[in-house]
Amino acid sequence: MTLQEEIKRRRTFAVIAHPDAGKTTLTEKLLLFGGAIHVAGAVKSNKIKKGATSDFMEIERQRGISVATSVMGFEYEGVKINILDTPGHEDFAEDTYRTLSAVDSVIIVIDGAKGVESQTRKLMEVCRMRSTPVMVFINKLDRPAKEPFDLLDEVERELKIRVRPLAFPIASGPDFKGVYNLYEKNLTLFTTIDRQTANAEKVEISDLASTEIDEYIGEKFANRLRDDVELVEGVYDEFDREAYLRGELAPVFFGSAVNNFGVRELLECFIQIAPSPRGAHTETRDVLPDEPKMTGFVFKIHANMDPNHRDRIAFMKICSGVFERNKNYLHVRSGKQLKFSSPTAFMAEKKSVIDEAYPGDIVGLHDTGNFKIGDTFTEGEKLRFTGIPSFSPEQFRYIENADPMKFKQLSKGVDQLMDEGVAQLFISSLNGRKIIGTVGQLQFEVIQYRLEHEYNASCRWEPISIYKACWIDSDNQEQLADFKRRKHTNMAVDKHGRDVFLADTSYALALAQENFKDIRFHFTSEF
Numbered sequence: 464m465t466l467q468e469e470i471k472r473r474r475t476f477a478v479i480a481h482p483d484a485g486k487t488t489l490t491e492k493l494l495l496f497g498g499a500i501h502v503a504g505a506v507k508s509n510k511i512k513k514g515a516t517s518d519f520m521e522i523e524r525q526r527g528i529s530v531a532t533s534v535m536g537f538e539y540e541g542v543k544i545n546i547l548d549t550p551g552h553e554d555f556a557e558d559t560y561r562t563l564s565a566v567d568s569v570i571i572v573i574d575g576a577k578g579v580e581s582q583t584r585k586l587m588e589v590c591r592m593r594s595t596p597v598m599v600f601i602n603k604l605d606r607p608a609k610e611p612f613d614l615l616d617e618v619e620r621e622l623k624i625r626v627r628p629l630a631f632p633i634a635s636g637p638d639f640k641g642v643y644n645l646y647e648k649n650l651t652l653f654t655t656i657d658r659q660t661a662n663a664e665k666v667e668i669s670d671l672a673s674t675e676i677d678e679y680i681g682e683k684f685a686n687r688l689r690d691d692v693e694l695v696e697g698v699y700d701e702f703d704r705e706a707y708l709r710g711e712l713a714p715v716f717f718g719s720a721v722n723n724f725g726v727r728e729l730l731e732c733f734i735q736i737a738p739s740p741r742g743a744h745t746e747t748r749d750v751l752p753d754e755p756k757m758t759g760f761v762f763k764i765h766a767n768m769d770p771n772h773r774d775r776i777a778f779m780k781i782c783s784g785v786f787e788r789n790k791n792y793l794h795v796r797s798g799k800q801l802k803f804s805s806p807t808a809f810m811a812e813k814k815s816v817i818d819e820a821y822p823g824d825i826v827g828l829h830d831t832g833n834f835k836i837g838d839t840f841t842e843g844e845k846l847r848f849t850g851i852p853s854f855s856p857e858q859f860r861y862i863e864n865a866d867p868m869k870f871k872q873l874s875k876g877v878d879q880l881m882d883e884g885v886a887q888l889f890i891s892s893l894n895g896r897k898i899i900g901t902v903g904q905l906q907f908e909v910i911q912y913r914l915e916h917e918y919n920a921s922c923r924w925e926p927i928s929i930y931k932a933c934w935i936d937s938d939n940q941e942q943l944a945d946f947k948r949r950k951h952t953n954m955a956v957d958k959h960g961r962d963v964f965l966a967d968t969s970y971a972l973a974l975a976q977e978n979f980k981d982i983r984f985h986f987t988s989e990f
């Protein structure tokens with residue numbers, strides 16, 4: 464197969480959702496349909512349940528599982544599908560944001576009874592920043608759900624994206640009859656008998672007006688479906704694939720993942736319309752996937768929890784060319800040539816050494832602590848991929864050394880954990896103390912635990928009251944200097960030495976923005 468053909472047949476995406484909407488279940492069902500697994504339940508949920516925050520064995524176990532399920536590749540009808548898993552717990556949202564930098568599209572799962580939830584909104588913001596094409600799967604129709612048109616309006620309003628249903632449900636909860644596929648004009652009937660298998664009864668409906676449909680779902684629901692479909696066709700424009708690919712229009716499907724329902728329709732449509740790997744931005748130029756030379760970037764680093772084997776796996780997304788085992792590549796940040804003798808690929812639950820990988824594929828690279836998130840590999844060109852930002856953290860604490868004999872260990876541990884992207888480190892301009900910023904409370908516990916178990920270091924947390932950290936810059940150097948002087952007690956630098964303003968309150972931030980008009984306040988590290 465040519466490079467072009469390999470690219471064209473790849474689909475790399477992530478399933479994202481508010482916790483509990485059904486992301487794990489849907490992912491598992493996609494694998495089931497893809498033949499990558501044969502029974503449901505094979506992919507363990509990698510979510511850390513609420514209330515288990517101090518159960519570190521559980522966290523470790525989950526982390527172990529999440530390596531195995533970080534990337535799940537499988538072949539379906541000649542298409543190579545790579546699903547990138549994202550952590551379920553919202554305290555690990557930053558991890559999810561970074562994973563989204565490596566996908567070409569996403570499927571958003573929404574609970575039909577709950578509608579759009581907070582985490583869904585945040586994740587959509589990240590997709591919007593990158594113009595990532597999104598498809599929506601409204602789940603749990605076997606339970607009483609909101610009215611479909613209300614759900615469609617809610618998605619449009621809350622996620623700020625135009626929608627186009629490509630399937631439409633017939634009632635929900637105990638009355639749930641099935642889903643009418645507007646794309647292929649057929650009806651899939653809901654029967655719970657097929658729960659664990661990949662088949663559901665499907666009937667072709669050439670003409671919705673014919674009474675044939677009444678036989679399947681009864682007159683009342685048949686009439687309702689006719690009205691609904693008429694309304695859909697009247698209200699929504701024809702599905703516009705180009706608008707979907709630009710990230711402006713989301714096709715919507717309905718179903719029940721746990722019952723295998725509507726999943727095949729989603730997958731069939733997905734492989735037809737979802738994008739294959741596209742160009743990626745770098746600081747100097749755009750890289751196209753069919754360029755002959757290999758380029759790729761690290762978007763995730765996973766540490767081994769076993770203190771005797773402190774090696775890590777760096778996950779690299781291939782952006783162009785063909786990646787080959789045992790070939791020398793330039794690690795752009797260090798300027799070193801490196802080759803990998805055992806790069807791994809992930810097929811379903813298995814990890815195996817590969818000889819080649821193509822754009823869209825994710826390769827696991829063995830790392831002894833040299834790689835950082837965002838690192839680029841090329842065949843010699845000094846590129847740096849953009850679009851892997853850090854987000855302004857929301858929780859802050861001073862980190863202090865709790866064991867004077869272990870200063871070095873602590874410093875190394877903190878550095879490596881920051882490279883992995885577990886949290887962000889800021890150095891206060893006021894007192895030179897180290898401040899750790901995270902998106903969730905759980906990270907502080909994870910950091911403390913990992914410092915102890917992996918680096919033999921111990922830390923202590925001290926409170927600091929900060930509302931938000933934002934990166935600042937300005938073309939008006941005088942004003943910038945003035946700002947930094949006046950706000951000296953609230954200034955810090957990040958690990959790259961860039962200026963960061965630590966606002967005490969939302970009011971202080973608003974006031975600073977108001978009073979210093981020439982200063983730009985950034986909420987992601989990439990600007």
Ligand code: G4P
Pocket residue numbers: 480481482483484485486487488489508510551602603604605606718719720721722
């Ligand atoms: P998440 O990864 O998005 O957090 O969600 P997950 O798939 O773990 O699903 C959350 C819960 O919702 C699970 O129940 C799951 O079985 C259930 N669920 C998923 N899809 C459907 C659906 O279509 N209909 C209904 N009724 N439920 C669904 P749980 O009780 O938390 O776990 P479990 O014991 O069932 O595994």
